[in-house]
Amino acid sequence: MSNHPFSNFPEIILASKSPRRQELLKLMDIKFRVILKEVDESYPETLQPEEIAVYIAEKKAHAFDEAVTNEIVLTADTIVCIDNKILGKPESASMAVEMLQLLSGRMHRVITGVSLLYQQKLHSFFDVSEVYFNQLSHDDIIYYVNKYQPFDKAGSYGIQEFIGLVGIEKIVGSYTNVVGLPTEKLYKVLKNLL
Amino acid sequence: MSNHPFSNFPEIILASKSPRRQELLKLMDIKFRVILKEVDESYPETLQPEEIAVYIAEKKAHAFDEAVTNEIVLTADTIVCIDNKILGKPESASMAVEMLQLLSGRMHRVITGVSLLYQQKLHSFFDVSEVYFNQLSHDDIIYYVNKYQPFDKAGSYGIQEFIGLVGIEKIVGSYTNVVGLPTEKLYKVLKNLL
Numbered sequence: 001m002s003n004h005p006f007s008n009f010p011e012i013i014l015a016s017k018s019p020r021r022q023e024l025l026k027l028m029d030i031k032f033r034v035i036l037k038e039v040d041e042s043y044p045e046t047l048q049p050e051e052i053a054v055y056i057a058e059k060k061a062h063a064f065d066e067a068v069t070n071e072i073v074l075t076a077d078t079i080v081c082i083d084n085k086i087l088g089k090p091e092s093a094s095m096a097v098e099m100l101q102l103l104s105g106r107m108h109r110v111i112t113g114v115s116l117l118y119q120q121k122l123h124s125f126f127d128v129s130e131v132y133f134n135q136l137s138h139d140d141i142i143y144y145v146n147k148y149q150p151f152d153k154a155g156s157y158g159i160q161e162f163i164g165l166v167g168i169e170k171i172v173g174s175y176t177n178v179v180g181l182p183t184e185k186l187y188k189v190l191k192n193l194l
Numbered sequence: 195m196s197n198h199p200f201s202n203f204p205e206i207i208l209a210s211k212s213p214r215r216q217e218l219l220k221l222m223d224i225k226f227r228v229i230l231k232e233v234d235e236s237y238p239e240t241l242q243p244e245e246i247a248v249y250i251a252e253k254k255a256h257a258f259d260e261a262v263t264n265e266i267v268l269t270a271d272t273i274v275c276i277d278n279k280i281l282g283k284p285e286s287a288s289m290a291v292e293m294l295q296l297l298s299g300r301m302h303r304v305i306t307g308v309s310l311l312y313q314q315k316l317h318s319f320f321d322v323s324e325v326y327f328n329q330l331s332h333d334d335i336i337y338y339v340n341k342y343q344p345f346d347k348a349g350s351y352g353i354q355e356f357i358g359l360v361g362i363e364k365i366v367g368s369y370t371n372v373v374g375l376p377t378e379k380l381y382k383v384l385k386n387l388l
Contacts, residue, residue: 005333028359029341129364134378139199147223165222165370166381170323175369176359184328187360 011071024181037063049081053113061115073117080155082108087155096145096156104136110178127182129173205265218375231257243275247307255309267311274349276302281349290339290350298330304372321376323367
C-alpha cells in the first residue's frame with residue numbers, strides 16, 4: 001500500500017553535478033546514482049530559449065548513447081532569459097552584480113529542459129516559470145555576490161539563497177523548475193515511460 | 195561593504211516551533227533565538243481568512259507584551275483556505291487523506307499572517323499565495339500520508355515534501371509564504387522598523 005510508486009522502476013542515472021538537482025530528486029524519494037560526462041554546451045544561435053534548454057539537455061543525454069542498457073538517464077539544463085536575452089553563468093563578481101542589476105525590479109523567465117534517455121529513445125520536455133524580483137538595493141546585491149559567489153548559477157542567483165528570499169516578490173509557475181528540475185512534469189513523464 | 199544589512203539590528207526572537215520557519219530565517223542570514231509560549235489559537239467565527247492569520251499571529255505576539263524590552267518578537271500563523279473554508283492540521287491519517295483529496299486538481303490559497311512586536315508596538319501584515327495541485331492519484335496520497343505523517347501541517351502537506359514536488363503544477367505568489375514565512379515582505383517590514 002505505501003510503497004513508493006517507483007519502487008519497481010529501472011535504475012535512474014542523474015547526469016548532473018548540480019547539488020540542487022540531486023536534492024530535488026532525493027525529495028521525490030527517487031533512487032538514483034550520479035554519473036558525469038563532459039559535454040560541450042554550445043548551441044546554434046538560431047534557437048529560441050525553450051529550444052536551447054532542450055537542445056543542451058539532449059546533448060548531455062546523447063553522451064550516454066553507447067553506455068546504457070536498462071537504466072534511465074536523466075539530464076537537464078536551466079537557462080535564465082530576459083528580453084529574449086540568455087543570461088549564462090557569471091564569470092566574475094562584477095558580471096554577477098551586473099546581471100542582478102538587470103533582473104532587479106523586473107520579471108524574467110527560467111526555463112529548464114529535461115531529457116530522459118531510455119531504451120535508445122529520448123523523451124524530452126521543458127517547463128517555464130516567471131520570476132518577479134523587487135527593486136534590489138545595491139547593498140543587498142553586493143552582500144549576496146560577495147558571500148554566496150553565485151558563479152555556478154545561470155542568472156547569478158539561487159532562489160533558495162539570501163537574494164532569492166529577500167528579493168523575489170512572486171513566481172508564476174513551478175518553483176522546483178526555477179531551482180533546476182521541474183519535478184511535477186518529470187514525475188508525469190517518468191510514470192508514462194513504463 | 196559586505197556586512198549583512200541587519201548586522202546592527204536589535205535581537206530577534208522567533209516565537210515559532212516550526213523548523214521550516216527557523217530554516218527560512220536562517221537562509222535570510224538573520225540571527226535569532228527561539229522562545230516559545232503556549233497560546234490559545236481560537237479566533238472569532240466572523241473573521242475573513244486573511245484576518246484569521248493576522249489575528250492569531252498577533253495573539254502569539256501579545257504573549258510577549260510584558261517580557262521583552264529591546265528585542266523584536268516575530269510570530270506567524272499559516273492557514274490553508276479552499277472555497278473560503280479553512281483547513282487546519284489533520285488529526286488522523288484519514289483526515290489527511292481527505293484533505294489532500296479535496297485539494298487535488300484544484301487551486302487553494304495559503305495565507306501567512308506575520309506580527310512583529312517592537313518597543314510595545316505591533317507591526318502586522320500578511321501574504322497570500324495561490325497553489326495549484328494536479329489530479330493526485332490515490333496511491334500517491336496514501337504513500338505520502340503514511341510516510342510523511344503531515345499532522346503538524348495545515349492542509350496536510352508540505353510544499354517541500356514528496357506530494358508537493360510531484361503534485362504542485364504551479365504557484366502564483368511567494369513560495370516562502372507557502373512554506374510558512376513570507377520572507378520578501380518580512381525583509382521590507384524589518385528594514386522599515388528602524
